[in-house]
Amino acid sequence: MLTILYSYGMKPKEIHPIRYVARQTGLTPHVIRAWERRYKAIVPRRSPTNRRLYSEANIERLGLLKNAVMVGHSIGQLAGLTNDEIRKILGRGEGGFEAPSPTSPPTSRTASPLFFVEASVSALFDLDSGALERLLTRAEITLSKLSLIDQVIVPLVQKLDDLWSSGSLKIVHEHMASSVIRTFLGDILRFCEIPPTASPIIMTTPVGQLHELGALIAAVAAALEGWRSIYLGPNLPAEEITNAAEQTQATVVGLSLVYPPDDPRVVRELKAVRRYLSERVVLIVGGRAAEAYSEALEAIGAIHVQDIPSFRRRLESLRSPERV
Numbered sequence: 268m269l270t271i272l273y274s275y276g277m278k279p280k281e282i283h284p285i286r287y288v289a290r291q292t293g294l295t296p297h298v299i300r301a302w303e304r305r306y307k308a309i310v311p312r313r314s315p316t317n318r319r320l321y322s323e324a325n326i327e328r329l330g331l332l333k334n335a336v337m338v339g340h341s342i343g344q345l346a347g348l349t350n351d352e353i354r355k356i357l358g359r360g361e362g363g364f365e366a367p368s369p370t371s372p373p374t375s376r377t378a379s380p381l382f383f384v385e386a387s388v389s390a391l392f393d394l395d396s397g398a399l400e401r402l403l404t405r406a407e408i409t410l411s412k413l414s415l416i417d418q419v420i421v422p423l424v425q426k427l428d429d430l431w432s433s434g435s436l437k438i439v440h441e442h443m444a445s446s447v448i449r450t451f452l453g454d455i456l457r458f459c460e461i462p463p464t465a466s467p468i469i470m471t472t473p474v475g476q477l478h479e480l481g482a483l484i485a486a487v488a489a490a491l492e493g494w495r496s497i498y499l500g501p502n503l504p505a506e507e508i509t510n511a512a513e514q515t516q517a518t519v520v521g522l523s524l525v526y527p528p529d530d531p532r533v534v535r536e537l538k539a540v541r542r543y544l545s546e547r548v549v550l551i552v553g554g555r556a557a558e559a560y561s562e563a564l565e566a567i568g569a570i571h572v573q574d575i576p577s578f579r580r581r582l583e584s585l586r587s588p589e590r591v
């Protein structure tokens with residue numbers, strides 16, 4: 268292996284796998300891959316088996332990029348800059364934040380989930396989708412994966428509801444927020460590292476259920492727990508769901524029910540999903556309208572989960588050998 272790498276012009280000291288780089292920079296592997304694939308912000312070498320190999324220079328650049336993102340710059344704009352140009356930006360200390368070093372912990376102001384939720388709401392009211400996107404990216408590199416989902420994304424969606432109910436939010440704000448959150452979560456899914464042994468899980472909503480953020484949040488939560496999460500989008504007929512489960516050998520199918528809470532079609536579709544689905548596949552249902560369909564859920568033996576933490580626990584128990 269080493270001989271081959273030497274022939275690539277790299278000394279062993281300079282060759283690092285993505286996990287090492289993640290530890291050094293505090294960036295998660297999926298952020299590192301996303302910055303490479305989506306923005307070409309760095310270009311690691313590849314091993315003969317196509318694994319990414321990072322140099323010290325790559326690590327230094329990722330540290331600079333991280334610091335610049337954390338003071339509010341967009342990774343899309345930074346990606347085309349040289350390291351010196353990024354250093355210049357950091358020297359200015361824009362946005363009133365102190366520029367942290369690659370390894371220093373973020374300041375409490377930039378690290379607080381509440382800060383990200385509140386700042387996201389301000390960006391939303393300004394209809395500034397770029398600012399919202401940058402805030403979510405910063406939350407992603409600052410917080411743990413659990414905090415990102417449980418303390419930023421879920422509360423932000425709940426906040427939309429509160430603001431909507433109090434009449435301060437307009438349709439345009441909700442549409443913009445949904446679109447940015449959807450793209451952000453979709454990117455996490457695309458760039459998640461999937462272990463070869465990961466069990467496939469399908470996530471979608473049945474026909475008539477058009478709200479998709481619950482299914483997408485659950486899909487990301489499963490992916491971050493190491494499942495091969497396959498998100499199929501909303502509003503799928505039972506047959507499509509079960510065909511996809513069969514084709515991918517999914518062991519779990521997750522369905523989100525949000526609105527409406529009283530659609531007879533949904534009851535029929537739920538029953539059809541269970542009827543066509545192999546017996547070995549576990550059906551998990553969540554979302555604010557799930558309770559309203561509890562009779563149907565009970566009849567088909569579906570597991571109703573209340574929130575994302577209970578979903579994680581449920582996934583954990585499904586994975587542990589003594590419970591499978």
Ligand code: B12
Pocket residue numbers: 421424425426427428431432441442445475476477478479480481482484485521522523524525526527528551552553554555556572573574575578
């Ligand atoms: C974003 C949004 C929209 C977007 C949807 C964009 C999209 N592509 O998804 C748009 C703007 C299009 C929209 C439209 C409408 N919406 Co809307 N919308 C919302 C909002 C803010 C978030 C929706 C959402 O995805 N929630 C789902 C998740 C994130 O929340 P949750 O259901 O509580 O689920 C939690 C857990 O159960 C878990 N979970 C959810 N699903 C699953 C699945 C699994 C498998 C697991 C494990 C866990 C899990 O995750 C969540 C986090 O804890 C909600 C308010 C809210 N907070 O839910 C209103 C809301 C759902 N909408 C509502 C309404 C009324 C509408 C409209 C009728 C408005 C209108 N007059 O046109 C239309 C209906 C569209 C339709 N035909 O269905 C109402 C529903 C009221 C009710 N009676 O239930 C709500 C509650 C707002 C309100 N308070 O009035 N909406």
